[in-house]
Amino acid sequence: xxxxxxxxxxxxxxxxxxxxxxxxxxxxxxxxxxxxxxxxxxxxxxxxxxxxxxxxxxxxxxxxxxxxxxxxxxxxxxxxxxxxxxxxxxxxxxxxxxx
Amino acid sequence: xxxxxxxxxxxxxxxxxxxxxxxxxxxxxxxxxxxxxxxxxxxxxxxxxxxxxxxxxxxxxxxxxxxxxxxxxxxxxxxxxxxxxxxxxxxxxxxxxxxxxxxxxxxxxxxxxxxxxxxxxxxxxxxxxxxxxxxxxxxxxxxxxxxxxxxxxxxxxxxxxxxxxxxxxxxxxxxxxxxxxxxxxxxxxxxxxxxxxxxxxxxxxxxxxxxxxxxxxxxxxxxxxxxxxxxxxxxxxxxxxxxxxxxxxxxxxxxxxxxxxxxxxxxxxxxxxxxxxxxxxxxxxxxxxxxxxxxxxxxxxxxxxxxxxxxxxxxxxxxxxxxxxxxxxxxxxxxxxxxxxxxxxxxxxxxxxxxxxxxxxxxxxxxxxxxxxxxxxxxxxxxxxxxxxxx
Numbered sequence: 001x002x003x004x005x006x007x008x009x010x011x012x013x014x015x016x017x018x019x020x021x022x023x024x025x026x027x028x029x030x031x032x033x034x035x036x037x038x039x040x041x042x043x044x045x046x047x048x049x050x051x052x053x054x055x056x057x058x059x060x061x062x063x064x065x066x067x068x069x070x071x072x073x074x075x076x077x078x079x080x081x082x083x084x085x086x087x088x089x090x091x092x093x094x095x096x097x098x099x
Numbered sequence: 100x101x102x103x104x105x106x107x108x109x110x111x112x113x114x115x116x117x118x119x120x121x122x123x124x125x126x127x128x129x130x131x132x133x134x135x136x137x138x139x140x141x142x143x144x145x146x147x148x149x150x151x152x153x154x155x156x157x158x159x160x161x162x163x164x165x166x167x168x169x170x171x172x173x174x175x176x177x178x179x180x181x182x183x184x185x186x187x188x189x190x191x192x193x194x195x196x197x198x199x200x201x202x203x204x205x206x207x208x209x210x211x212x213x214x215x216x217x218x219x220x221x222x223x224x225x226x227x228x229x230x231x232x233x234x235x236x237x238x239x240x241x242x243x244x245x246x247x248x249x250x251x252x253x254x255x256x257x258x259x260x261x262x263x264x265x266x267x268x269x270x271x272x273x274x275x276x277x278x279x280x281x282x283x284x285x286x287x288x289x290x291x292x293x294x295x296x297x298x299x300x301x302x303x304x305x306x307x308x309x310x311x312x313x314x315x316x317x318x319x320x321x322x323x324x325x326x327x328x329x330x331x332x333x334x335x336x337x338x339x340x341x342x343x344x345x346x347x348x349x350x351x352x353x354x355x356x357x358x359x360x361x362x363x364x365x366x367x368x369x370x371x372x373x374x375x376x377x378x379x380x381x382x383x384x385x386x387x388x389x390x391x392x393x394x395x396x397x398x399x400x401x402x403x404x405x406x407x408x409x410x411x412x413x414x415x416x417x418x419x420x421x422x423x424x425x426x427x428x429x430x431x432x433x434x435x436x437x438x439x440x441x442x443x444x445x446x447x448x449x450x451x452x453x454x455x456x457x458x459x460x461x462x463x464x465x466x467x468x469x470x471x472x473x474x475x476x477x478x479x480x481x482x483x484x485x486x487x488x489x490x
Binding site for chain 1: 196306321325
């Protein structure tokens with residue numbers, strides 16, 4: 001997407017609204033749907049990767065330090081990671097309450 | 100000039116589809132469309148046409164298959180009637196939104212209930228706003244000709260819209276008419292192989308049918324509406340090219356004895372033939388009555404229509420469907436919209452006649468003109484009635 005869809009005029013749309021650029025869904029910020037965001041307590045994390053496995057949006061990535069971290073550009077805040085975490089290392093907090 | 104042969108109109112339609120060298124036929128049989136798809140299945144089975152014939156389980160699938168095949172660049176055909184059209188109606192909006200130039204014949208039939216297999220335009224009116232080019236043809240020759248015309252128009256890069264050929268069920272589909280067949284060389288010259296603007300191919304991936312948020316949906320609809328209305332010059336150009344090829348020139352609005360007529364009958368579809376006989380009779384009696392036939396239903400040819408009725412005092416619109424609880428007949432509703440605000444516009448009297456295939460003979464058209472004249476002269480400027488209903 002060269003620009004946000006709210007800036008497209010009707011004259012610029014391809015015939016049949018075909019999406020011509022493959023894979024451009026990766027540019028779509030689903031992260032702005034969320035109200036809750038996951039916060040990881042690294043002291044409790046056992047690196048099991050269940051958050052990474054269960055995340056329905058594949059928002060988790062392995063960091064160089066060996067922790068699975070949610071990419072908030074994609075994370076919709078569903079909380080499945082927090083629910084599945086066997087050690088309770090992930091808590092969901094309101095975005096504006098982040099310290 | 101091509102060979103003129105006696106042929107059932109449905110068979111002629113199927114032969115035209117064969118001559119267009121379609122790649123995919125996907126249809127589900129329903130009366131009165133059955134003979135078209137039946138004959139096409141024979142043509143494919145006999146090896147006369149190199150196409151995939153899909154035996155689907157419903158009309159919804161019939162058109163859905165065409166969406167997929169057209170999206171990979173295969174020229175696709177389907178046909179249906181009434182309940183079948185209702186079942187596939189969901190897909191009609193998708194086809195036009197994706198701008199896939201599928202051609203579909205609708206052998207017009209009454210929508211149930213009560214269950215009826217006979218002809219009227221209630222099925223076509225149900226999908227009036229689906230965004231396809233929509234023709235209403237008058238006789239077998241027009242059905243045959245419009246298969247070629249539809250593909251060439253629909254597939255034009257400046258159009259890229261699907262097209263529906265509406266032909267009256269039984270009245271046209273099941274009668275044997277003289278059809279002038281066109282030589283294959285001429286068709287090949289008239290209709291080039293389909294070259295899609297975009298198609299699904301792994302080497303050049305594109306996405307068709309993506310989701311749109313409210314922030315962009317209105318823009319997509321505006322683009323679609325402007326594009327359909329702007330395809331009018333191309334529709335006319337293709338009719339002109341077809342006329343140059345065959346000598347049969349078609350126009351969005353056809354007139355018969357309409358010049359200077361005080362009263363004009365307005366018809367759509369096969370009514371035109373019968374009404375012209377009635378006009379001849381009334382003209383022979385010295386009455387100033389003519390006929391205006393609407394061939395192009397979408398995009399509606401507002402300017403041509405206004406020109407055709409200019410100067411007339413009474414319009415007698417013959418509808419073949421009821422808009423229950425709405426503006427009565429859908430054709431009359433369009434006619435009124437076209438003429439709204441026009442200075443000194445004619446009085447419009449609307450009859451709904453011949454629903455569910457009830458016969459409408461030349462004498463009935465004369466009776467309707469007589470009735471309208473009396474009513475209008477008594478001050479009923481926008482009358483409406485279901486013609487011939489027993490009280």
